[in-house]
Amino acid sequence: ILNVEQSPQSLHVQEGDSTNFTCSFPSSNFYALHWYRWETAKSPEALFVMTLNGDEKKKGRISATLNTKEGYSYLYIKGSQPEDSATYLCASKIIQGAQKLVFGQGTRLTINP
Amino acid sequence: NAGVMQNPRHLVRRRGQEARLRCSPMKGHSHVYWYRQLPEEGLKFMVYLQKENIIDESGMPKERFSAEFPKEGPSILRIQQVVRGDSAAYFCASSPGWDTYEQYFGPGTRLTVT
Numbered sequence: 138i139l140n141v142e143q144s145p146q147s148l149h150v151q152e153g154d155s156t157n158f159t160c161s162f163p164s165s166n167f168y169a170l171h172w173y174r175w176e177t178a179k180s181p182e183a184l185f186v187m188t189l190n191g192d193e194k195k196k197g198r199i200s201a202t203l204n205t206k207e208g209y210s211y212l213y214i215k216g217s218q219p220e221d222s223a224t225y226l227c228a229s230k231i232i233q234g235a236q237k238l239v240f241g242q243g244t245r246l247t248i249n250p
Numbered sequence: 251n252a253g254v255m256q257n258p259r260h261l262v263r264r265r266g267q268e269a270r271l272r273c274s275p276m277k278g279h280s281h282v283y284w285y286r287q288l289p290e291e292g293l294k295f296m297v298y299l300q301k302e303n304i305i306d307e308s309g310m311p312k313e314r315f316s317a318e319f320p321k322e323g324p325s326i327l328r329i330q331q332v333v334r335g336d337s338a339a340y341f342c343a344s345s346p347g348w349d350t351y352e353q354y355f356g357p358g359t360r361l362t363v364t
Contacts, residue, residue, distance in 0.1 A: 171352060180254075180341070181293070183352035226293065237295040237306055238283070238353065 141229050143241035150217045151249050157213040158244040160227030164208035168232040172201055172212055175224045175243070184212075184225075217248045252277065254344050254356035255324075262362045269329040269336070271359045275344030282325045283353060284317060287339040296340075298348075299325060305348075332363045 142161045150156045162170065169188045173181040185194040190205040198215045214221055224245045228238040255274040263269050275282050284296040295309040299319035310317065319325040329336055339360050343353035
């Protein structure tokens with residue numbers, strides 16, 4: 138069974154502060170790690186797809202790192218803004234016959250003005 | 251380029267009826283995925299389809315649920331003889347390939363079984 142864990146479950150951050158949260162996944166048979174941003178009443182929106190150990194990706198104030206050997210990824214948000222409030226999902230894809238993304242429960246981020 | 255379309259957005263069915271959920275992938279995408287979000291739970295994979303083929307249905311309940319993606323037309327997720335426990339949000343996503351492509355999600359169909 139593939140378990141993807143995210144922590145913390147929820148997070149309140151003051152506007153302007155930087156923050157980060159974690160995604161843990163089994164490192165065996167790893168193929169790719171996806172990050173999505175999911176705003177209330179909208180669809181999940183892809184942020185990053187990462188595959189290589191040591192990968193770092195950046196989109197504006199949001200960046201992510203990947204450690205496939207130990208099975209974790211960090212998502213960083215620099216200088217949080219109210220529009221960053223959303224649930225951030227990570228999902229792991231393994232290559233072991235099954236071809237699917239397994240999602241974590243998400244980290245619900247609230248930015249306080 | 252229109253995004254992933256799902257309809258209906260809201261669907262109410264009585265116990266025992268059938269529910270049909272439709273998903274039109276983004277133009278040029280031939281890979282479709284269905285996910286279910288039960289109340290207070292995360293997204294759970296149900297099935298992965300390519301045109302006319304089911305690639306992975308390991309997340310589909312064994313009974314009453316079926317999915318198809320015909321050569322022409324949208325992908326359909328069909329739930330026969332719905333029960334209250336089927337009430338959930340059903341999301342469809344599409345991608346141009348399986349490899350390392352990100353998936354683009356539709357707005358979801360919220361199914362309520364009364």
